[in-house]
Amino acid sequence: xxxxxxxxxxxxxxxxxxxxxxxxxxxxxxxxxxxxxxxxxxxxxxxxxxxxxxxxxxxxxxxxxxxxxxxxxxxxxxxxxxxxxxxxxxxxxxxxxxxxxxxxxxxxxxxxxxxxxxxxxxxxxxxxxxxxxxxxxxxxxxxxxxxxxxxxxxxxx
Amino acid sequence: xxxxxxxxxxxxxxxxxxxxxxxxxxxxxxxxxxxxxxxxxxxxxxxxxxxxxxxxxxxxxxxxxxxxxxxxxxxxxxxxxxxxxxxxxxxxxxxxxxxxxxxxxxxxxxxxxxxxxxxxxxxxxxxxxxxxxxxxxxxxxxxxxxxxxxxxxxxxx
DNA sequence: CGTGAAAACGATCATGC
DNA sequence: GCATGATCGTTTTCACG
Numbered sequence: 001x002x003x004x005x006x007x008x009x010x011x012x013x014x015x016x017x018x019x020x021x022x023x024x025x026x027x028x029x030x031x032x033x034x035x036x037x038x039x040x041x042x043x044x045x046x047x048x049x050x051x052x053x054x055x056x057x058x059x060x061x062x063x064x065x066x067x068x069x070x071x072x073x074x075x076x077x078x079x080x081x082x083x084x085x086x087x088x089x090x091x092x093x094x095x096x097x098x099x100x101x102x103x104x105x106x107x108x109x110x111x112x113x114x115x116x117x118x119x120x121x122x123x124x125x126x127x128x129x130x131x132x133x134x135x136x137x138x139x140x141x142x143x144x145x146x147x148x149x150x151x152x153x154x155x156x157x
Numbered sequence: 158x159x160x161x162x163x164x165x166x167x168x169x170x171x172x173x174x175x176x177x178x179x180x181x182x183x184x185x186x187x188x189x190x191x192x193x194x195x196x197x198x199x200x201x202x203x204x205x206x207x208x209x210x211x212x213x214x215x216x217x218x219x220x221x222x223x224x225x226x227x228x229x230x231x232x233x234x235x236x237x238x239x240x241x242x243x244x245x246x247x248x249x250x251x252x253x254x255x256x257x258x259x260x261x262x263x264x265x266x267x268x269x270x271x272x273x274x275x276x277x278x279x280x281x282x283x284x285x286x287x288x289x290x291x292x293x294x295x296x297x298x299x300x301x302x303x304x305x306x307x308x309x310x311x312x313x314x
Numbered sequence: 315c316g317t318g319a320a321a322a323c324g325a326t327c328a329t330g331c
Numbered sequence: 332g333c334a335t336g337a338t339c340g341t342t343t344t345c346a347c348g
Contacts, residue, residue, distance in 0.1 A: 107295065
């Protein structure tokens, strides 16, 4: 698929990535355009799936999700990779599912309240998924950065 | 720090995590409250750092960031862990920096345009950071899920 | 903490270029 | 693809309970 983004689009993306609740009018002022034109651009960016979602970032500690871990999951490939990934993605504590190179199969990012909840998740959800052979867990002690803001270039192509 | 969130707060968080661009008025309608009350709640949630940010999720492929990888970084602890993490966080391609248990030191999440850019980042940025002893890179072939939406409970405590 | 009202502002749409 | 201008809804502030 082709996206063909110009500098105006990239500025919109940059501003909305920084603050998704910004006004179209404020973007318009920054760009020296009419608000209606910005609205039109934003809608097209959503339609083209360049803008995928607008998420509020909630403090995990505030809602008692103090534990973060990454789990490497080895999968029996005969049973089918695709399906396993989807099943992993359905677990609400699982925030990310990545298909990784090498023999590990998947790496997932998991948030739980504590280590007990993590163990329970591994026993009750993970190990019951078809094709899961083994797991290796990485415990996060502290997160220094986690904003997932991409580098929006000045210009494309 | 104490947060003391009631059911109204949790509903606001749930709605804003799902769609950060939602109206205060619409949240107010859902809750059966006045819009001004919702505004007050939201501002307090921001002030208490329960709501940390509002990010638009941009499609990485649309801006030519097709490669995703995770890198484990072993650090010489004598030189000081804290400082190394901050230096890693300053690299724009580095989206996340996690201090992990065990002898690895850090795990970082990195987006680049391709493998060449990844190698260049490792040579020019990573290996020049004080205390970095060795790295191990995990290449992501495909991402099945990546929304980082937390589980907002019905009730807390 | 919440309501309700008033004023200011933004979103949205039709129209024309 | 953008600007204009009208309409309508939303945001924001504030006095009050």
